[in-house]
Amino acid sequence: MANWQDKGNGKYKLIAELGYDAKGKRMREFTTITLDRKPRKGELDLEAAKFEDAVKNGTWQKPLNMGFEEFVLNDWKKNYADIEMGDYTRKNVMSLIKCRLIPEFGRYQLDRISTIQIVRYFTSLSEPAARKDKRKGALSTNTLINIYKALKSIFDTAKEWKLIVRNPMDGVKRPKPGKSELRKMKNRKKSYTSEEVERAITALYNEPDTWKLYFIGVLLGGYRRGEFLATEWPDCDFDNNQIYVGKQITLDEEGRSVEGEVKTIESEGYVPMPSWYMIELRLYKRRQIRERMKMKPGEWKGGDKRYAFHSGYGEKYYPNTPSLRWRRILDKYNLPRIRLHDLRHTTALLLRKYGADLKTIQSQLRHSRLATTTDIYMERDTGPIGEENLFEVFDPKKQRGHQMDTTS
Numbered sequence: 041m042a043n044w045q046d047k048g049n050g051k052y053k054l055i056a057e058l059g060y061d062a063k064g065k066r067m068r069e070f071t072t073i074t075l076d077r078k079p080r081k082g083e084l085d086l087e088a089a090k091f092e093d094a095v096k097n098g099t100w101q102k103p104l105n106m107g108f109e110e111f112v113l114n115d116w117k118k119n120y121a122d123i124e125m126g127d128y129t130r131k132n133v134m135s136l137i138k139c140r141l142i143p144e145f146g147r148y149q150l151d152r153i154s155t156i157q158i159v160r161y162f163t164s165l166s167e168p169a170a171r172k173d174k175r176k177g178a179l180s181t182n183t184l185i186n187i188y189k190a191l192k193s194i195f196d197t198a199k200e201w202k203l204i205v206r207n208p209m210d211g212v213k214r215p216k217p218g219k220s221e222l223r224k225m226k227n228r229k230k231s232y233t234s235e236e237v238e239r240a241i242t243a244l245y246n247e248p249d250t251w252k253l254y255f256i257g258v259l260l261g262g263y264r265r266g267e268f269l270a271t272e273w274p275d276c277d278f279d280n281n282q283i284y285v286g287k288q289i290t291l292d293e294e295g296r297s298v299e300g301e302v303k304t305i306e307s308e309g310y311v312p313m314p315s316w317y318m319i320e321l322r323l324y325k326r327r328q329i330r331e332r333m334k335m336k337p338g339e340w341k342g343g344d345k346r347y348a349f350h351s352g353y354g355e356k357y358y359p360n361t362p363s364l365r366w367r368r369i370l371d372k373y374n375l376p377r378i379r380l381h382d383l384r385h386t387t388a389l390l391l392r393k394y395g396a397d398l399k400t401i402q403s404q405l406r407h408s409r410l411a412t413t414t415d416i417y418m419e420r421d422t423g424p425i426g427e428e429n430l431f432e433v434f435d436p437k438k439q440r441g442h443q444m445d446t447t448s
Contacts, residue, residue: 043088133193191209239373
């Protein structure tokens with residue numbers, strides 16, 4: 041029969057009696073609970089009985105004596121994160137873990153962290169908490185969600201590996217934007233209209249060929265930033281007016297610019313492009329080849345790589361470089377401020393406006409799920425759907441203000 045012992049200082053040892061083994065040795069299991077008050081009559085008897093039932097039913101697990109920090113840095117990172125995550129993702133996740141989670145949970149045993157403890161932690165990071173304590177800035181919802189996902193991955197993995205019986209993340213709600221952030225999100229411009237696209241393309245024709253063709257390509261092809269940076273000349277199918285996406289420029293765990301895998305399997309594939317754009321890209325390739333032939337020995341830094349977009353000596357750009365350049369272009373030409381990634385949103389909205397169905401847009405953006413295309417990129421009304429070809433609408437030869445250079 042279960043019993044208990046008072047260990048002093050509010051600690052009570054619960055004892056589960058499990059009978060005798062084949063050699064007649066008494067079998068027992070022990071655990072300790074702590075109360076910050078005097079126990080009610082019969083409370084410890086009940087706790088001891090519940091503990092004994094849990095042991096006999098197999099729902100209790102012996103304490104691991106493994107700390108949160110030890111598990112995350114030694115086991116979870118090596119046997120999960122290093123295998124399942126890309127370098128850039130792992131770099132960001134580990135940064136959050138070391139900056140946010142280990143200072144908060146690192147000193148606790150893995151199996152002693154409770155749901156309410158995690159709930160209170162997220163409450164302390166919320167917008168209302170930041171308003172009460174002016175010394176603390178409110179974290180963005182995106183940051184909160186990334187912290188939530190990291191913590192959930194850690195405990196989901198621990199549960200899967202049978203290191204914990206219960207997952208303390210069960211019952212912890214995914215963070216949502218606060219009112220002020222929702223207001224900012226609502227007011228933030230998320231894409232360009234057709235007229236704004238024409239203004240942007242016109243402005244880009246005043247920029248160097250590398251950036252002109254990079255940004256127009258992102259806009260009309262719907263590429264992710266790093267995908268288009270990784271484009272090499274063998275990826276460009278000039279005969280069929282398409283460009284193959286099979287890799288991206290990203291960062292490794294040390295923050296170095298490297299080639300990496302694309303976001304999903306569905307991200308791989310050919311992206312159709314306007315014929316006029318591919319003509320300009322071919323001419324740009326020829327100019328690049330001529331410039332390389334004029335280089336002195338040792339000036340070429342690209343090795344065997346043949347990136348379409350580089351600084352002039354063949355080396356790949358740092359992933360953040362296009363974003364910085366894009367912001368400068370917006371300021372220089374007084375264009376509406378949107379993020380570089382919002383050009384991808386613009387691609388979807390324009391395709392819809394000019395007659396493409398959702399499956400076609402999903403294929404162009406290479407989403408794994410149609411719901412992603414619908415939920416994220418089609419949230420705004422684009423107006424009446426027409427039957428014009430998007431690629432023809434923005435053909436520079438048909439717009440006023442500049443003429444396409446067709447010299448070889």
